[in-house]
Amino acid sequence: MHIVDFFDRGRQIAPDGPAFVMDDRSWTYSDAGDLSCRIGHALLANGIATGGKVAVLSPNDPVAMICVVGLWRAGCVWVPLNPGNPAADNVNLIRRFDCEFVFVHSSQQAVIDALVHDTGQTPQLVCIDRDLEDWAAASPSTPPEAPYAPDDIVAIMPTGGTTGPSKGAMITHRSMSVALAHMMIVFTYPSDHRIVNLAAAPLTHTAGFLAIPTLARGGTVVLLPRPAPEAVVDAIERHGVTELFLPPTVVYRLLGLPDLAARDLSSLRYLLYGAAPMSTAKLRRAIEVLGPVLMGGYGQVEAFASISYLRPEEHLVDGRIASDERLGSVGRPSPLIRVRVVDDADRELTPGQTGEICVRGDLVMAGYYRDAEATAAAVVDGWLHTGDVGHLDHEGYLHITDRKKDLIISGGFNVYPAEVEQVLLAHPAVQDCAVVGAPHPDWGEAVTAVVELIPGSTVDADELIAACRAALGPVRTPKQVDFVDTLPRSPAGKVLRREARAPYWAIAGQTI
Known part of the structure; x- marks a missing residue:
């Protein structure tokens, strides 16, 4: 499929x-479709050829x-750019990925100024909340005819940058269609069910x-x-939201909302969580x-967003909440891919053995x-x-132990x-x-814990260390616990x- 076929x-x-x-x-x-056609024609009329890189930099906005x-x-x-990034980082990504055109929201004025005053070649810019309608007004509202092949690149996705500078993962019509097919397989509805998706997290990511x-x-x-908890609950009640990602x-x-149990969230069918490990207790x-x-x-931009899912019914066994072992997994691999776990010599491991997760x-x-x-x-x-790093268990559930680069070697x-x-x-x-x-x-x-507390709560380091020692033994127990007001987070949270x-x-005078 052409990726636009999904919208059409x-x-x-x-x-x-x-x-x-x-x-x-x-x-x-109809309104959104007509505007998208005019935008497509206007890009071509302004010299942006098929295959040209076009960045979109905006907070959550339907026009984006x-x-x-x-x-x-x-x-x-x-090229999706997250407005939560520092302006200099987004300018750098625009340059590195050879963007010829940028759709930008006026809230990103620092990026606009940096591009306009840069001595290098400046991409064309259109401000989506000030100039877009006039820019595209004269273009036809019929779909433009552009060449298409399933393996054409449709997106260059910046990687998370959690282990270094972002790279650009090239996604094709084929790979994105497989990811969307995986989502449609697990998010099931009766044919007459009204589907309402709440996009509260940044649109540049899973949301x-x-x-x-x-x-x-x-x-x-x-x-x-933004995904403010009170606003999320209000939106679920007001719009009858059936699904969202957080x-x-x-x-x-x-x-932590004090009135959560009293709110009407009965329309909600799926709350997808991911992008980071989830506490089984929570x-x-x-x-x-x-x-x-x-x-x-579980997914990555390199294996587009849908390596595996733990479905709602898999959180339960015989009507009761499943074991921590099951809840700690990321579900079974999606149907249109192969997953294996290998050792450092690239030999496939058996269920229960820990190694690097590979996807094909x-x-x-x-x-x-x-x-x-x-x-x-x-x-x-x-x-x-x-x-x-992780393993497959004997029931076929995939478990993520950690990132290879986050492994701590202590003694x-x-x-x-x-x-x-x-x-x-x-x-x-x-x-x-x-x-x-x-x-x-x-x-x-030395194993060290950096901890952010719930506002108004207190606990001392010794109590947390004792809890870890009781559960994990001395080797994996933190030797030091430091408290911070806010942990460093990516724009995706x-x-x-x-x-x-x-x-x-x-x-210590060293770099990592």
Whole structure:
């Protein structure tokens, strides 16, 4: 399929139905479709050829999503930029990925100024909330005819940058279609069910892609500027939201709302969580409060967003909440890919053995943009080496132990931070945490916990250390616990262990 076919199917189903809603404004499928066609024609008229790179930089906004559909109609390549990034980082990505055109929101004035005053070649710019309508007004509202092949690149996705500078994962029509097919397989509805997706997290990440299957079925995407817990609950009640994505940190804050149990969330069918490990203790509470609607997900931009899912019914066994072992998994691998776990010699391991998770299939990226060396290291004989360490259990559930680069080696023993973080997150005072290796003259690295507490809660380091020792034994127990007001996070809400670890190594005069 051409990626635009997903939107156009929804347009056929409900041409006069609401495709997007934000605040008190609504965009029908016909209105959004016509605007996307005019955008596609205008790009071509302004010299942006098929295959040209077009960045979209905006907070959550329906017009930004319509711009993405429009640039795809012109056969262009979408470069999603997160407005939560520092302006200099976004300017750098625009340059590195050779963007010829940028759709930008006026809230990103620092980026606009930097591009306009840069001495290099400036891409064409259109401000989506000031100039877009006039810019595209004279263009026809019929779909432009642009050449298409299934393996054409439709997006260059910046990687998370959690272990270094972002790379650009090249996604094709084929790989994105497989990801969307995976989503449509697990997000099931009766044919007459009204689907309402709440896009509260940044549209440049999972929240944006989960919206596309909703549009393909003629549903409505409700947008929020940010995932504030109170606003999320209000939107679910007001719009009858059936599905949404939230990172674990926001789920934790949602559970902290004092009136949550009294709110009407009965429309909710799926709450997808992912992008970071989820505390099994907090996951249990979420199921108790929200019901069997939680769905775990695992993916990367390199294997587009849908390697595996833990479906809502898999959170239960015989009507009761499943064991921590099951809840700690990321579900069974999706149907249109192959997954295996290998050792350092690339030998496939048996169930229960821990190694690197590898993925093969049409879901996998075409490579990193202008980085053949990184591509060759990541994709070997067709297998994507994810950099994630884990295992498959005897029931076929996939477990993520940690990132390979986050492994702590203390006194010759391997310590996986996620195992320690699960124990810390089970404490009722802990909002979130990062377990890192700090330099130690005898052990090489000392297990160290950086902890963010729930506002108004208290706990001392000795109590947390004792809880870890009781659950994990002495080797994996933190030797030091430091409390911070706020942990470093990516714009997608993922805790950045690398940044939490850096100060300890800087004090020792070393870099990581």
